[in-house]
Amino acid sequence: MSDDATDGDAGLGVLRHKRDATRYRILVEIAERQPAVSQREIADAIGVTAQAVSEHLGDLAEGGFVDREGRGRYRVTKEGVDWLISRTDELNEYLDHVTSDVLGDVEVETALADGPVEEGDRVALSMRDGVLHARSVAAADSGSADAGGATAAAVTSAESGRDVGVAEFDGVVDYELGAVTAVAVPAVRDGGSGAVDPARLRDLAADADLVVAAGTEAVAAVRRFDREPDVRFGTVDAVREAAMRGLDVVLVVVAGQLSAHADGLRETAVGYEVVDASRDG
Numbered sequence: 001m002s003d004d005a006t007d008g009d010a011g012l013g014v015l016r017h018k019r020d021a022t023r024y025r026i027l028v029e030i031a032e033r034q035p036a037v038s039q040r041e042i043a044d045a046i047g048v049t050a051q052a053v054s055e056h057l058g059d060l061a062e063g064g065f066v067d068r069e070g071r072g073r074y075r076v077t078k079e080g081v082d083w084l085i086s087r088t089d090e091l092n093e094y095l096d097h098v099t100s101d102v103l104g105d106v107e108v109e110t111a112l113a114d115g116p117v118e119e120g121d122r123v124a125l126s127m128r129d130g131v132l133h134a135r136s137v138a139a140a141d142s143g144s145a146d147a148g149g150a151t152a153a154a155v156t157s158a159e160s161g162r163d164v165g166v167a168e169f170d171g172v173v174d175y176e177l178g179a180v181t182a183v184a185v186p187a188v189r190d191g192g193s194g195a196v197d198p199a200r201l202r203d204l205a206a207d208a209d210l211v212v213a214a215g216t217e218a219v220a221a222v223r224r225f226d227r228e229p230d231v232r233f234g235t236v237d238a239v240r241e242a243a244m245r246g247l248d249v250v251l252v253v254v255a256g257q258l259s260a261h262a263d264g265l266r267e268t269a270v271g272y273e274v275v276d277a278s279r280d281g
Helices: 018-033 039-046 050-062 078-104 198-206 216-223 236-244 255-266
Strands: 066-068 074-076 109-113 122-128 131-136 151-154 163-170 179-185 210-214 249-254 271-275
Touching: 018 039, 018 050, 018 074, 018 078, 039 050, 050 066, 074 078, 122 163, 131 151, 131 163, 179 198, 179 216, 179 236, 179 255, 198 216, 198 249, 210 216, 210 236, 216 249, 236 249, 236 255, 249 255, 255 271
Parallel strands: 109 131, 179 249, 179 271, 210 249
Antiparallel strands: 066 074, 109 163, 122 131, 122 151, 151 163
């Protein structure tokens, strides 16, 4: 099994990496059918070729997650079961997040109106700059949308650029999750903003949708390359929400707060990395 599927930083690797998602499904199929397991049956069940199943089984056996017990006979080892349980727990946590925080309690969502919207209109939904947008569509086109087929019903009226309530969702808004690049700034007693290379930080921030500072030393570090942070009080929830809504975030954070942000991001499918921007880095 690959490192990105087994180390603690993998988070929801089974969702982020196609290879690990395939191996997860192969292990589930073996656990359900063992010990007599046909590679063809697994391939048909998960929608890949028998050759791909064979290659994955070789890697799984080499990694100690599967035992071969003769031709067409496999058994998931204790290590394989432990890996399945850990990844299933992570998936359950993520599904709980989606159900409760994203879908469950939200009967009416808020969007920005792209043009006038009347209550009862069917609207096409899109995500831009981290904000949900709604555009009224003609009755003849009410079953489709220009944003991955996502539509909803307007429950309030709104002028262009104003907030509008939407409900009765159909389809999924098509957009990519953002990513978080975290830059740790030492506490002031350990050098503070002076320990960070402002040129390196400027380069990292150049392509970001959002530059977020968490802590006074972080604010000072951003200002050293003549920029004001887009967000001066970068909480864990704010950074996570921005990335979940498709924004690429550069998080400049006091070192002591970094672990809290990392823990928060590991609960989502958002990718993140910690970059060394120190003068000695």
